[in-house]
Amino acid sequence: MSFENYNELLKPINEFLKCETPIEWVNEAKKADNLPIILLDHLICELKAAQSAMFLIRKYAVDKNSGDALLNWLKPYENFAYRKEGDWKDLAIHNRLTRSMIPRSGTAYGQDLIDKMVLLIKEELHHFYQVLEIMSEYNIEYRNITSSRYAKNLLSHVTNHEPDTLIDKLICGAYIEARSCERFAKLAPHVDRRLGDFYVSLLRSEARHYQDYLSLAEDIAGYDISKRVNYFGIIEAELISSDDNDFKFHSGRPILSKLSISL
Secondary structure: OOHHHHHHHHHHHHHHOOOOOOHHHHHHHOOHHHHHHHHHHHHHHHHHHHHHHHHHHHHHOEOHHHHHHHHHHHHHHHHHHHHOOOOHHHHHHHOOOOOOOOEOOOOOOHHHHHHHHHHHHHHHHHHHHHHHHHHHHOOOOOOOOOOOOHHHHHHOOOOOOOOHHHHHHHHHHHHHHHHHHHHHHHHHHHOOHHHHHHHHHHHHHHHHHHHHHHHHHHHHHOOOOHHHHHHHHHHHHHHHHOEEOEOOOOOOEEOOOOOEOOO
16 A cells, blocks of 8 residues: 555544544554554454444344354354464464345345445454464464453443444444554554554555444434534543553553553
8 A cells, every 4th residue: 555545545534533542652552562462452352343243233134043153153263362262373264154144124224234244244353363473473472351441431322222222333333443543554654564564454444444334324324423423533532532551452541650551
C-alpha cells in the first residue's frame, strides 16, 4: 500500500473517531519491552472480534443448526486460547465454515448480516493465526491475558430494547474496528519492518469491517442513527483519552507511575 493510499484509507477513520490516540500511548506501545503485551492483547482481540460477529449471526440471523456450525468453526481457536489445547500451527486448516448459513425466514436483514459477518470472522481468524506466527518469530510465548476496560465499558452502554440493542452493538463494533485501524497505523512507523508491514496489511480489512458494521446499523435501523453514533463516539473517545493504569492495545492514556501490564 502506497503512502498516498494509506492516508486516503485512514481519512474516513479519523473523521469517524472523535479523538486521536494519545502520544503517550504510542510512546509506551513502541517500547520493545511492551511488544509481548501488545501482541498477546492483539491476538485475543482478533478472537473476540470473531466471537462477537458469530454471536450476532447466531442470535439474529440463523437457525440452530447453522448456529452450531458456527460454534464448531471457532471451537479449535477457543480451545487453544482459553484452554491451551492443540498446536497453533494446526489452526490454519480449521478456518473454514463447513456449511452454508441460511437466514431464518422473516429476517429482512439476515442475509446481509450473514454475508458481512462471515467474511469478518474468516479474516479475524486469519489475523489470529498471523499474530501467532509473528509471536513465534519473536520467541514470544502464548500466555493467558486479562481484558482491558475498553470493549466492556463501551458495550455497557448498549440498550436492552430490541431492535435498538442490535443497532447499538453494531455501532460499537464499528468504533472498535475503526480504533484498531487507527492504532495499527499509529504503531506501524515505530516498529521493525516485519511488524510494520503486518500492521499496514491489516488496515484495509479493519477499515472495511468498520464500514460494514456501520452500514448494517444504518440499514437495519431504517432511520437516522447519527445521534446514537455520536453518543457512542463520545464514550469511546473518553475511554481512549482518559487516564488508564492497565496498558493494553485498546487502553487509554497511560499513567506511567501506576502502569500495570497484566498477563
